[in-house]
Amino acid sequence: MFGALLALASAAFFGLNNAAVRRGVVKGSVLQAMAITVPFGVPMFLVFAAVMGGFEAVAGWGVAPWVWMTLAGIVHFVIGRYGNYKATQLLGATLSTPIQQVSILVSLVLAFAFLGETINLVNVIGILLVIVGPMIVLRRRKATTAAGKAKGFDPQYSAGLFWGAVCALGYGTSPLFIALGIGEGGIAASVGGLLVSYTAATVVVLIIVGVLGGPSSLGPFQRETAGWFLVSAFCVALSQFFRYVALAVAPVAVVVPIQRLSVVFRLIFNAIINHEHEVFDRWVVATILISVLGAVALAADTTMLLGWLGLADAVWLSAPLF
Numbered sequence: 232m233f234g235a236l237l238a239l240a241s242a243a244f245f246g247l248n249n250a251a252v253r254r255g256v257v258k259g260s261v262l263q264a265m266a267i268t269v270p271f272g273v274p275m276f277l278v279f280a281a282v283m284g285g286f287e288a289v290a291g292w293g294v295a296p297w298v299w300m301t302l303a304g305i306v307h308f309v310i311g312r313y314g315n316y317k318a319t320q321l322l323g324a325t326l327s328t329p330i331q332q333v334s335i336l337v338s339l340v341l342a343f344a345f346l347g348e349t350i351n352l353v354n355v356i357g358i359l360l361v362i363v364g365p366m367i368v369l370r371r372r373k374a375t376t377a378a379g380k381a382k383g384f385d386p387q388y389s390a391g392l393f394w395g396a397v398c399a400l401g402y403g404t405s406p407l408f409i410a411l412g413i414g415e416g417g418i419a420a421s422v423g424g425l426l427v428s429y430t431a432a433t434v435v436v437l438i439i440v441g442v443l444g445g446p447s448s449l450g451p452f453q454r455e456t457a458g459w460f461l462v463s464a465f466c467v468a469l470s471q472f473f474r475y476v477a478l479a480v481a482p483v484a485v486v487v488p489i490q491r492l493s494v495v496f497r498l499i500f501n502a503i504i505n506h507e508h509e510v511f512d513r514w515v516v517a518t519i520l521i522s523v524l525g526a527v528a529l530a531a532d533t534t535m536l537l538g539w540l541g542l543a544d545a546v547w548l549s550a551p552l553f
Contacts, residue, residue, distance in 0.1 A: 237477035238489035241470045246496025248466035249324050250504045255459035256320040257508055262440070263449050264316050264460050269308055269436045271464035272429040272471075276422065279472055285423030288416060296420075297427065299412030303405045304428025309435050311401020314394045322391035323384065323509045324501045325519065328494055329364030330395030332522040335529045336361050337403025345407060350552055353536065357528025364522035365392075371514055384508055421475045494523045 255264055280286055289296075311334075318327040336358060342348040409428075413420050440448060474490065498519060501509050527536070537543055 235477075235489055237473045239492065241473035241477060242490050242493035243496045244466045244470035244473065245490075245493040246498075247500050248463045248470060249319070249493075249497045250500035251459045251463035251466060252316055253319050253324040253501060253505050253508065255456050255463065256316060257505075258453055259456035259460065260450060261313060261316040261320055262443075263452060263456065264463070265309075265313060265436050266440055266449055267457065267460040268464040268467065269312070269429070270433045271461070272308070272468045273426070273433050275465075275468040275472075276426040276429055279422050280426045283422045284419035285426055287423075288419040289423035289427060296412045296414075296416075296424070299408045300424040300427040301431040303408035303412060303424075304431035305435055306401050306408065307405035308429060308432035309401075311398050311405060312432075314396070314398030314401055317394035318391050318398055321387040321394060323386060324497060324505065325509050325515050326386055327391060327395050327398075328497060328519050329367070329522040330392060331398050331402070332361055332364060332494070332526050333396070333399040334402035335526045337399055338406045339529050341404060341407045342410075351533055351550055352552060353528050353533045355552065357525045360521055360525025360528065362525075364518050364525065365395075367514065367518045367521070384510075386510070418475060422472075425471060425475065492523075494519055494526075 252264060252268075276285075315327075315331060318331065321327075322330075339348075339350070339354065339358075343350055409424065413424050416424070440446065470493075498516065534543075
């Protein structure tokens with residue numbers, strides 16, 4: 232129960248993080264968001280690593296874990312996060328959600344190819360559901376564009392889909408690097424590895440800002456915009472912390488499906504905070520929920536999931552197809 236509550240807290244903070252970012256990029260830039268949210272994670276995880284034995288864990292690492300966790304940080308917190316923020320700015324938080332859910336499909340394919348995991352019929356159903364979400368978004372392009380313009384927001388589909396795909400690729404690839412880097416190291420190695428990842432990502436962001444001309448290249452910060460980005464940075468760091476602790480005290484099969492509820496919290500918090508800047512109708516909500524079902528079918532332990540649904544005897548659904 233404690234692990235499930237931690238996973239739920241992680242999902243809630245991640246949803247609030249998304250709503251805060253959405254509000255921030257209404258007037259601010261994605262580069263401003265990156266310059267605040269990525270470095271902000273370093274001091275927070277310095278504290279977490281010190282308290283939870285992260286420094287001791289990484290001290291015993293060889294070269295390979297450092298390389299994998301550095302790559303994970305760059306791919307997830309620089310490439311994936313930039314794609315996430317940009318897609319959110321161009322499409323809004325609700326319309327970009329089904330596209331970003333494709334990241335779970337990327338993770339599954341990589342786990343199948345490199346980690347020896349299998350794919351069963353439930354996973355195939357999940358794949359179809361995850362694909363259906365973006366297809367519905369595209370088919371209703373005219374209706375959602377009109378709804379957005381009525382609120383003064385014009386969704387940019389082509390660019391938004393591109394950056395949504397970048398986000399999915401970054402977020403979908405990083406779990407493979409994390410698995411290769413941490414292995415069975417436990418929660419201490421996870422928190423230490425997260426600090427390594429955030430530090431590597433911070434170095435890359437600072438280099439990018441320097442190449443573009445230094446702090447002046449970020450443009451003027453509005454107090455309100457900077458405040459929303461700070462809220463986002465705090466929430467996403469707490470979300471990651473609760474996620475890693477949850478994985479330390481509860482099975483992955485329990486934690487991962489609950490974390491998928493972050494999309495529901497994203498809907499709730501965006502409806503509260505960004506109602507004037509988002510497209511909300513029953514089709515948008517239905518599309519997001521379909522993508523959540525698909526993600527759960529891909530991420531959850533199939534045997535446990537079938538047990539929850541009262542289909543424990545339907546072993547043919549969990550039999551490996553590949």
